[in-house]
Amino acid sequence: MGLLDGKVVLVTGAGRGIGRDCAIIAAAQGAKVVVNDLGGGVAGGDAGDVGPAQEVVNEITKAGGEAVANTDSVAIKSGAEAMVEQALDTFGGLHSVISPAGILRDGMFHKMADEDWHSVIDVHLNGSYNVTRAAINHFREQEEGNFVLFTSTSGLIGNIGQANYAAAKMGIAGLSRIIAMEGEKKNVRSNIIAPFAWTRMIATIPVKDEASAQRVERMKNAMRADQVAKMAVALAAPSCETSGQIFAVRGNEIFLFNQPRPVRGMARLEGWEPDTILSHALPSMKADMTDLGATASVFPWEPI
Structure with missing residues (x-):
């Protein structure tokens, strides 16, 4: 008996990386899987192909599972709706959406092009909205369903050069929280994962010094996509x-x-003025303020 026997799961960005392992592990646990992948590059915006998604489908069916390929874009509302419709038409149901699909367009904020901002927001934040919105009423009506969405420590903690990505990933945290709160009485769940794993997206981050190179090599060897995928399937x-x-x-x-x-x-009975905020409130709170350290400062030890 698998954890997902009799269930139908839609996995976005499932042609490679974390999404691929999510689809394969979900199928191994008994799920029928819609394998979505646009087939484009890491930066998005290019024409894709069915190849990556179909390769995962072939791997699943060869192992005795059931899967179907989908190449719609999460960034387009009609694309997300088509994924859900394909699950219902092909497998007669849908019970879970796992959505790690994403792109990167890094750059310092003061140099960021509007296109790079909007593209990342469209794929990550709007993409998460599109797939959850497409499935939510079906989940509520059947009083069963769950979402596993993906955030990032770039948003939760911070990372220089990723303002667009961080903003999108923090937005996903808020989206997931509200879906969970509103879905509680209908048995609709939502959780998010911040993954540490070597993927195509991580490979695009510039390595500027020896310390960074060593850290990237440790990540590549010790933090794998399948470890993240197992958590996603469990959720x-x-x-x-x-x-x-x-x-x-x-x-x-x-x-x-x-x-x-x-x-x-802190409270002040006579009320606060700008000068008393500067002289009293902020200095008193300083010890409890979060520093500007990036993810590496929060996770300084070697991965286990």
Whole structure:
């Protein structure tokens, strides 16, 4: 018996990387899988092909599973709707959406082109909206369904040169939280994962010094896509009751992230003025403020 026996799962960006392993592992756990992949490059915006998605389908069917390829774009609402319709038409149902599809267009914010901002927002944030919106009413009507969306430590913690990506990934955190809250009474769950894994997207990040090169090599060897995919499949399983949470997967480590809550409060009976805020409130709160360190400063140890 597999964790997903009798279930239908849509996996976006499933031609390569984390999405590919999500599709293969979901199928191994008994799911019928819609393997979505546009077939384009890491930066997006180019013409794709069915090749990557079909290769994953072939691998699944060769192993005795059931899968079908889809090449629609998550960035287009009609594309997301077509994925859901294909699942319903081909397999007669849909129970989970796992959506790691994404692109990168990195650059310092003061040099960022409008196109690079909008493209990343369209694929990541609007793409997450499109696929969840396309499936949500079906899930609510059958009173069963779940979403596994993907955030990033670039948003949760921060990373220089990724303002567009970080903004999109933090937006996904808010989207998932509200879906989970609104879906609780209808048995509709939503969780997000911040993955640490060597993928095509990670490979595009410039390596500027020896320390960065060594860190990238450690990531390549110790943090694999299948480790992230196993977490995604676990969250998609009907036996999972977890919802509204943020996880990170880093090699063999799984982290539960906190979510924004007040960490320090101050009141002034006579009210605050700009000068008293500067002289009293902000200095008193300084010890509890989050520093500007990037992800490497929060996870400085070697992956396990």
